[in-house]
Amino acid sequence: MDHDVExxxxxxxxxxxxxxxxxxxxxxxxxxxxxxxxxxxxxSCIFASDLIRRIxxxxxxxxxxxxxxxxxxxxxxxxxxxxxxxxxxxxxxxxLVDDILDTGKTLSRLVGEMHKRGAAEVRSCVFLxxxxxxxxxxxxxxxxFEVDDLFVVGYGLDFAGxxxxxxxxxxxxxxxxxxxxxxxx
Ligand code: IMP
Ligand code: MG
Numbered sequence: 001m002d003h004d005v006e007x008x009x010x011x012x013x014x015x016x017x018x019x020x021x022x023x024x025x026x027x028x029x030x031x032x033x034x035x036x037x038x039x040x041x042x043x044s045c046i047f048a049s050d051l052i053r054r055i056x057x058x059x060x061x062x063x064x065x066x067x068x069x070x071x072x073x074x075x076x077x078x079x080x081x082x083x084x085x086x087x088x089x090x091x092x093x094x095x096l097v098d099d100i101l102d103t104g105k106t107l108s109r110l111v112g113e114m115h116k117r118g119a120a121e122v123r124s125c126v127f128l129x130x131x132x133x134x135x136x137x138x139x140x141x142x143x144x145f146e147v148d149d150l151f152v153v154g155y156g157l158d159f160a161g162x163x164x165x166x167x168x169x170x171x172x173x174x175x176x177x178x179x180x181x182x183x184x185x
Contacts, residue, residue: 009168015155016050026055036061039064043098093121128145
């Protein structure tokens with residue numbers, strides 16, 4: 001897998017200190033207020049699990065699953081696969097946690113869905129933010145790093161289902177995502 005990475009953007013130490021910084025911001029924002037971290041699967045599983053272990057105040061954890069069916073590096077039609085139970089959303093303060101804020105379609109849709117299901121408050125926290133790619137206006141309340149318009153993998157982020165287990169974030173070599181579909185398996 002390492003051979004497919006053009007360059008490392010954030011190594012493990014940088015990820016750790018960035019996550020510490022944002023965990024402190026989240027802790028300050030929710031001190032004395034009950035809240036639920038809603039990890040957006042699959043991409044945020046690694047970030048969310050590192051983040052919550054650095055937040056030393058009471059919280060609950062829930063999961064939502066969203067996938068966007070595109071051609072690999074472009075997001076396409078959004079499917080919401082599963083939601084937390086109604087009782088885990090209604091009246092709660094939710095912090096949606098996602099791997100990357102790209103076009104903004106996933107998070108803006110999820111914020112709307114959570115409000116529809118009766119959430120008291122919905123905020124968002126992203127590991128990466130690619131502001132250059134925004135298609136719908138959306139600002140995350142918390143974010144660890146901003147990235148340029150590059151396709152990145154690792155630390156939960158995938159290309160065609162792979163590379164999520166890289167412990168760092170890297171830019172994928174062009175030849176890995178531009179090769180003909182038949183050879184991409
Ligand atoms: P959205 O375009 O903001 O809705 O982002 C949807 C999803 O696209 C993210 O949660 C990621 O799963 C995926 N995505 C966007 N940019 C990248 C990237 O550079 N690498 C890997 N996945 C990405
Ligand atoms: Mg993804």
